[in-house]
Amino acid sequence: MSTSGTRAETDLLGERDVPEDAYYGIHTLRATENFQISGTTLASYPNLVIALAAVKQAAAEANAELGMLSPMLRDAIVAACVEIREGRLHDQFVVDVIQGGAGTSTNMNANEVICNRALELLGRRRGEYAYLHPNEHVNLAQSTNDVYPTALRISTLFAIEHLLESMARLHAAFDQKAIEFAGLLKLGRTQLQDAVPMTLGQEFSAYAVMLEEDMSRLKEASTLIREINLGATAIGTGITAHPEYAQKALKSLTRITGIDLVTAPNLVEATQDCGAFVQLSGVLKRIAVKLSKTCNDLRLLSSGPRAGFGEINLPPMQAGSSLMPGKVNPVIPEVVNQIAFEVFGNDLTVTFAAEGGQLQLNAFEPVIASALFRSFKHLTNGCSTLAEKCVKGITANPDRLGENIEQSIALATALNPYIGYKNSMSVAAEAHANGRTIRQVVLRRQLLTEAQLEEALRPEALIKPRAYGASTDRFKASNDGVHNARVGADQ
Structure with missing residues (x-):
């Protein structure tokens, strides 16, 4: 019976x-x-819809x-699935991504749309x-309990590729x-x-290397x-x-998706275990942690631009205050920080959901899917945004960099091989107490000649290992005596 x-x-x-x-039905x-x-x-997650259609086509x-x-029914189902994989009828996938029933509503939404189009x-x-029929034909030899996890994994693999591309740009x-x-x-700074x-x-x-390492971890996680x-x-x-269905469906699904999929060796274990999602979520959290750092x-x-570090300039993206004229805020790093905070929470959701089975x-x-998809989407967009709207436009302030180096008492560390740790510590203490530079104190005490000091503080010598040799040790020992005598005289 039907009405208008x-x-x-x-x-x-x-x-x-x-x-x-x-195109959907009663379920x-x-x-x-x-x-x-x-x-x-x-419909908000097209990769999941495409993955569901791929699974149904393979089945x-x-x-x-x-x-x-x-063959007639197969051809109709396959044709409908191909259309969905190409982007059609996605608006008919109307079920909320978070749902009870272990994903049954998602599976039936796919069954009904594919069936009615077929x-x-x-x-x-x-x-x-x-x-x-949606169940008897589209869902033949299937259950939500193998369709949904399989589609979730395929859509996750699509998301991994998109995130890797975005991370590569950054x-x-x-x-x-x-x-x-x-x-x-x-x-450099340690503990600020x-x-x-x-x-x-x-x-x-270092920032580039951290990203490269996380890309490797993400590729490793995709294996599971x-x-x-x-x-x-x-x-x-x-x-x-x-009995041969799993093998043949795998072969079709691998061809359809272009992904080298494998059937789990123990399907009872694979149907209940969400450990791979926990591990993947942990990798996403790792990426978020280091991006935020x-x-x-x-x-x-x-920071600054005048009362902070002021060593680099971020590209100005928008006015920073409704009250303070001229203020520009680091809005792009700030939004990536917030993405990271969300990913931390999503990881906790995945953890509890996986444990709760x-x-x-x-x-x-379903909530694992929702959490992972949000993390993937926002991390992918965040990496691209950070690359295009921030990192590519960063400039340096050479004068500020040089001034900070010259004024720092940390330069005394470079003098350890020449005048010894004890003498270097004394030089640093005097420089800090009297507002002098390390150069000024060393030359005043005549611990090194100007030429020796220039050699010790040569930029190339400050940023990588170097061999000093026995002559430096002898020079250091002789200066220890000179320094101690001078300190005694000063006192």
């Missing part, structure tokens, strides 16, 4: 009217009513090859399930700045106190994500599936 603009569909709970122009309709949670629908191909599905391709009307930006700033000597000199290029090179449980059906025993550094190094199934994969 609707079609009647029936499920376990009874009959409902579904909008006539909808999806009930889910939209039950799960008005985040306001974020499956149809495998079942047809095994004689479980007619019916149209067969010359039938939407809802004429006697000819092609890495290149830092690497270019490392080259550009290679000749600029500056003061003056430390030994380095170059600004070395500082930016490639292991799928398609063919497990409900709990991993493969009930309702042909880097952004903290950029904000410090550019019971026995043969984890019912909380």
Whole structure:
């Protein structure tokens, strides 16, 4: 029975009217009513929708090859799946990404949309399930419990590739700045106190290396994500599936996605275990931690512009205050900091959700999916934004860099091989107490000649290891005696 603009569909709970122009059906309709949670629908994550269509296409191909599905129905299902993978009908994936039922609503949303589009391709009307059914044909030899995790893993692998591309752009930006700033000597800092000199290029090179390391960890984590449980059906025993189904479905899915997927060796374990998602989320947290630390550094190094470090300039992106004229804030590093804070929370969500599963199934994969997708999306956008709107436009303040070096008492460290630690400590103490530079104190005490001091504080000697030899030791020993005698006279 139907009314104008609707079609009647029936499920376990009874009959409902579904909008006539909808490709989804009664199961999806009930889910939209039950799960008005985040306001974020499956359509917001196109990679997941594409992955679901890929799984359904692979299942149809495998079942047809095994004689479980007619070629006619296979062709219609495959054609509908191809359209979805190409971007069509995504607006019909209307279920909230956060849902009860371990992802059943997501699976049924896919089954119904694919089924109704396939019916149209067969010359039938939407809802004429006697000819092609969402459960009996589109979901043949499948369960939500192997479809949803498999689609989640595939969409996650897509997201990993996008994040790696974005991180590569940021890495290149830092690497270019490392080259550009290679000749600029500056003061290093530990615990926010003056430390030994380095170059600004070395500082930016470290940021590039940190990104490179995290890219390697992300690639490693993707290896575990490639292991799928398609063919497990409900709990991993493969009930309702042909003995060769898992193998054939894997072959089709690998071809469709272009991803080198593997079937888990133990499908019972794979159906209940979310450990790979926990590990992946941990890697995303690691990336976020180091990105945030880097952004903290950029904000410090550019602080001021007159009363802070003021060693670098971030490109001005917008006016910084509704009250203070001329103020410009480090808004790009700040937004990346906030992305990192969100990723930390998402990682905790994944941890609790993975731990919360019971026995043969984890019912909380939808919130794992939601947390991971948010982390991926925001990290990917954040890396690109940081590269394009901040790092590429950073400039240095050479005068400020040189002034900080000259005024720092940390230069005394470079004199250890020449005058000894004890003498260097005394020089540093006097310089700090009297507002003098290290050069001034050393020359006043005649601990080194001007030429020797210039050699000791030569920029190349300050930023990398060097061999000193026995002559330096003899010189240091003789100066210890001179220094001690002079200190006694001064006292």
